[in-house]
Amino acid sequence: MVFMTGPVPRNPRRTTALSRERIVEATIEILDTAGEGGLTVRALTARLSTGRGAIYHHVVNKDELLAAAADGIISRVLAEVDSDEDPKRAIRTLSLGIFQAIDEHPWVGTQLSREPWQPAVVRIWKGIGVPLQRLGVTGSARSDAGSALVNYILGSAAQHAAGPRRVPHGAARPEYLRALATKWTQEDPDPLVHETAALLREHDDRDQFLAGVDIFLAGITAHR
Amino acid sequence: MVFMTGPVPRNPRRTTALSRERIVEATIEILDTAGEGGLTVRALTARLSTGRGAIYHHVVNKDELLAAAADGIISRVLAEVDSDEDPKRAIRTLSLGIFQAIDEHPWVGTQLSREPWQPAVVRIWKGIGVPLQRLGVTGSARSDAGSALVNYILGSAAQHAAGPRRVPHGAARPEYLRALATKWTQEDPDPLVHETAALLREHDDRDQFLAGVDIFLAGITAHR
DNA sequence: ACCTGAACACCGTTCAAGT
DNA sequence: ACCTGAACACCGTTCAAGT
Numbered sequence: 225m226v227f228m229t230g231p232v233p234r235n236p237r238r239t240t241a242l243s244r245e246r247i248v249e250a251t252i253e254i255l256d257t258a259g260e261g262g263l264t265v266r267a268l269t270a271r272l273s274t275g276r277g278a279i280y281h282h283v284v285n286k287d288e289l290l291a292a293a294a295d296g297i298i299s300r301v302l303a304e305v306d307s308d309e310d311p312k313r314a315i316r317t318l319s320l321g322i323f324q325a326i327d328e329h330p331w332v333g334t335q336l337s338r339e340p341w342q343p344a345v346v347r348i349w350k351g352i353g354v355p356l357q358r359l360g361v362t363g364s365a366r367s368d369a370g371s372a373l374v375n376y377i378l379g380s381a382a383q384h385a386a387g388p389r390r391v392p393h394g395a396a397r398p399e400y401l402r403a404l405a406t407k408w409t410q411e412d413p414d415p416l417v418h419e420t421a422a423l424l425r426e427h428d429d430r431d432q433f434l435a436g437v438d439i440f441l442a443g444i445t446a447h448r
Numbered sequence: 449m450v451f452m453t454g455p456v457p458r459n460p461r462r463t464t465a466l467s468r469e470r471i472v473e474a475t476i477e478i479l480d481t482a483g484e485g486g487l488t489v490r491a492l493t494a495r496l497s498t499g500r501g502a503i504y505h506h507v508v509n510k511d512e513l514l515a516a517a518a519d520g521i522i523s524r525v526l527a528e529v530d531s532d533e534d535p536k537r538a539i540r541t542l543s544l545g546i547f548q549a550i551d552e553h554p555w556v557g558t559q560l561s562r563e564p565w566q567p568a569v570v571r572i573w574k575g576i577g578v579p580l581q582r583l584g585v586t587g588s589a590r591s592d593a594g595s596a597l598v599n600y601i602l603g604s605a606a607q608h609a610a611g612p613r614r615v616p617h618g619a620a621r622p623e624y625l626r627a628l629a630t631k632w633t634q635e636d637p638d639p640l641v642h643e644t645a646a647l648l649r650e651h652d653d654r655d656q657f658l659a660g661v662d663i664f665l666a667g668i669t670a671h672r
Numbered sequence: 673a674c675c676t677g678a679a680c681a682c683c684g685t686t687c688a689a690g691t
Numbered sequence: 692a693c694c695t696g697a698a699c700a701c702c703g704t705t706c707a708a709g710t
């Protein structure tokens with residue numbers, strides 16, 4: 225005979241105590257595997273084997289959670305950039321690092337466009353500001369140059385995260401781009417659209433992103 | 449004595465029939481007055497004096513509604529740009545027009561970053577492509593330049609819509625920027641951060657945006 | 673102090689029933 | 692064909708009750 229004082233709990237109890245770090249870690253795991261739509265307080269508390277209200281003891285709301293998760297990714301990227309490098313090279317390395325991080329974690333691209341003064345974005349401003357200074361750009365010229373670069377990076381990141389990133393580089397990709405190009409040319413007889421559509425078929429997002437960074441660097445130098 | 453066959457309907461019946469145009473119009477009105485958070489299917493159908501399911505006869509879902517509303521704003525902006533103008537001037541006019549539209553309708557800034565091939569974004573690509581062509585930029589150089597400019601514009605728009613735009617240019621603004629600058633300098637002893645914070649106090653988002661467009665134009669010319 | 677999970681006040685979308 | 696509004700399957704957040 226079996227004595228039971230209540231229903232068997234569905235989730236085994238945690239072995240480690242809850243903490244902000246553990247919660248953010250689990251948030252990143254869910255975002256990476258299930259995407260932004262998959263991040264719900266219910267999914268998060270299920271994974272952490274805890275009650276729904278528990279996370280509100282460590283974090284004020286879901287927005288703070290997303291900002292903390294994005295900062296977790298971005299701070300790792302920035303930690304890898306060598307600050308002794310040639311300034312232009314440092315800017316290219318930094319930009320590409322952010323681009324690649326967003327390619328791997330598309331939800332970061334969306335998140336960075338949501339709140340300009342969240343920790344991750346301030347980190348990027350600073351990461352761009354240092355090499356610009358070493359490039360000899362000072363005062364309001366540095367503000368302008370920094371703002372231009374940061375907004376370009378964040379804009380490319382968001383567009384890439386929402387679009388081509390979702391299509392793998394494998395078999396499905398050329399098909400997807402061809403369908404898109406066909407749709408454009410059917411809707412619009414303009415030869416400009418036709419030429420753009422043709423280029424779209426063989427373009428690479430990463431290369432195009434880096435070309436944009438170089439246009440910027442050229443403009444900053446010419447501007448002086 | 450009064451005969452009633454049922455409860456009095458809470459909303460008076462519409463005088464005009466429902467249509468996609470009327471629905472998009474009402475969507476823009478709600479977004480402008482109540483913001484993105486205020487746009488719910490319930491609020492929309494209440495304003496249109498109809499049942500919740502009615503809009504699904506004209507529109508597939510809420511995403512399509514947001515994309516159509518954004519396209520309504522952007523197409524008006526692009527219609528005003530004079531295509532006979534000097535190409536560089538046309539690019540500045542177009543960029544500023546989009547920036548100002550997003551300053552007035554911040555929800556557009558958020559929406560444009562959500563889906564790269566929505567009608568409003570394709571319209572912007574084309575609007576930038578034409579003057580670039582007239583500037584003598586062709587082939588993959590035009591792809592690169594166009595992508596750089598569009599991503600810069602959309603990135604600036606999203607950041608502006610989410611941030612300083614929310615603070616009016618009146619009395620509250622200097623206070624807000626001073627508080628932000630103070631927060632930065634307290635958290636970080638780096639002199640670079642201090643200098644940036646000082647510049648932040650007196651910076652103007654619109655001017656900084658235009659300075660970025662000029663850096664781009666300089667870079668495109670230098671790049672050639 | 674920290675955690676639990678039911679309850680609350682919402683969502684977008686569907687669909688049988690009406691006109 | 693178009694519309695209605697109840698019903699469905701979710702949300703994020705709160706809070707009394709437990710340990």
